[in-house]
Amino acid sequence: MCGIISIRLAKLSDANILFYWRNDPLTRAASERTSPLLWEDHISWLTHTLQSTTQHVFIGEHEGLPIGVVRFSVEHDHAVVSLALAPAAQGKGLGKSLLALGMAQIGSTPIRARIRCDNVASRTCFAACGFVETSKDEDFCCYNYFRLAFECVVPNDDHISTLYEALKLREHTISHINLPTFEDHQEFIKTHPYRCWNLVSVATKYVGNFYLQNDNSIGVHLIPGFDHLLPVLLKQILNEYDPLPEIKSMRSANFILHVPVGDHKRQAQMNANGHTPLQITYSLQKEQL
Numbered sequence: 001m002c003g004i005i006s007i008r009l010a011k012l013s014d015a016n017i018l019f020y021w022r023n024d025p026l027t028r029a030a031s032e033r034t035s036p037l038l039w040e041d042h043i044s045w046l047t048h049t050l051q052s053t054t055q056h057v058f059i060g061e062h063e064g065l066p067i068g069v070v071r072f073s074v075e076h077d078h079a080v081v082s083l084a085l086a087p088a089a090q091g092k093g094l095g096k097s098l099l100a101l102g103m104a105q106i107g108s109t110p111i112r113a114r115i116r117c118d119n120v121a122s123r124t125c126f127a128a129c130g131f132v133e134t135s136k137d138e139d140f141c142c143y144n145y146f147r148l149a150f151e152c153v154v155p156n157d158d159h160i161s162t163l164y165e166a167l168k169l170r171e172h173t174i175s176h177i178n179l180p181t182f183e184d185h186q187e188f189i190k191t192h193p194y195r196c197w198n199l200v201s202v203a204t205k206y207v208g209n210f211y212l213q214n215d216n217s218i219g220v221h222l223i224p225g226f227d228h229l230l231p232v233l234l235k236q237i238l239n240e241y242d243p244l245p246e247i248k249s250m251r252s253a254n255f256i257l258h259v260p261v262g263d264h265k266r267q268a269q270m271n272a273n274g275h276t277p278l279q280i281t282y283s284l285q286k287e288q289l
């Protein structure tokens with residue numbers, strides 16, 4: 001199963017599948033209340049939850065089939081998140097994608113999670129989305145989400161080598177076909193041709209970089225294993241930056257994201273996240289015409 005999933009709001013017609021998932025023994029064992037749920041209680045909980053303005057329930061889908069649920073319960077100044085995959089979807093690394101998609105839906109409310117200390121898969125999944133353990137009791141660890149850290153690119157040794165290593169890992173590129181030499185790369189960083197260029201970290205771990213250009217295009221590069229963060233990163237960029245004013249037929253009113261034509265995974269991810277593809281750009285070389 002490829003990891004591209006989308007999410008949608010839950011409906012009452014999801015009652016059966018949610019009951020099945022919530023009563024899955026692994027999910028029960030991971031919950032605060034471990035006893036099996038009764039159908040009547042489940043229906044009354046779901047009816048109430050779907051009507052509530054403080055509860056947000058999203059169903060993850062893969063190729064149109066439901067694969068899990070991510071739920072946010074807003075309490076005072078924060079939201080508590082819970083996550084459960086369908087039994088057949090567990091163990092495939094889909095949890096972090098579903099979690100990240102949910103996080104991108106609920107604004108900038110601080111997010112917290114309570115995870116059983118022995119639930120290593122869940123703890124790994126939350127850590128991969130930027131959650132950091134803040135306290136623990138006998139059974140549960142408390143995690144808070146700390147937004148992605150942005151650090152302005154400067155031409156020091158550390159940033160130059162971090163970006164060069166990241167460049168080596170890139171599978172798809174637009175502006176260069178072969179890896180530039182280290183010296184060319186160094187020069188490029190010194191010229192810093194962008195409106196803004198930031199390194200991105202999750203709890204001190206470097207996960208990628210992005211830049212904004214004066215034509216309102218955004219370039220996003222996430223290192224392998226962190227593609228799931230795309231919706232969270234785009235959301236944070238759009239919260240923190242405004243596009244430059246529109247210039248008709250020169251500069252779009254909105255930010256736009258360029259995706260290499262061979263990067264089918266990123267294209268599928270953008271489509272699944274509900275973004276509209278705009279154009280295919282061709283390179284025109286004189287000698288070919």
Ligand SMILES: CC(C)(COP(=O)(O)OP(=O)(O)OC[C@H]1O[C@@H](n2cnc3c(N)ncnc32)[C@H](O)[C@@H]1OP(=O)(O)O)[C@@H](O)C(=O)NCCC(=O)NCCS
Nearest residue numbers: 027030083084085090091092093094095115120121122124
């Ligand atoms: C917990 C859950 C959301 C995790 O999602 P998932 O995508 O199935 O997670 P995976 O099993 O693929 O594991 C995630 C990561 O943990 C690692 N991991 C899993 N079990 C591990 C173990 N026992 N020891 C070390 N690492 C482990 C995996 O290797 C993977 O690492 P990677 O991302 O670096 O490859 C999902 O399994 C689930 O819904 N479980 C039932 C309900 C539940 O526990 N919900 C969470 C309540 S807080």
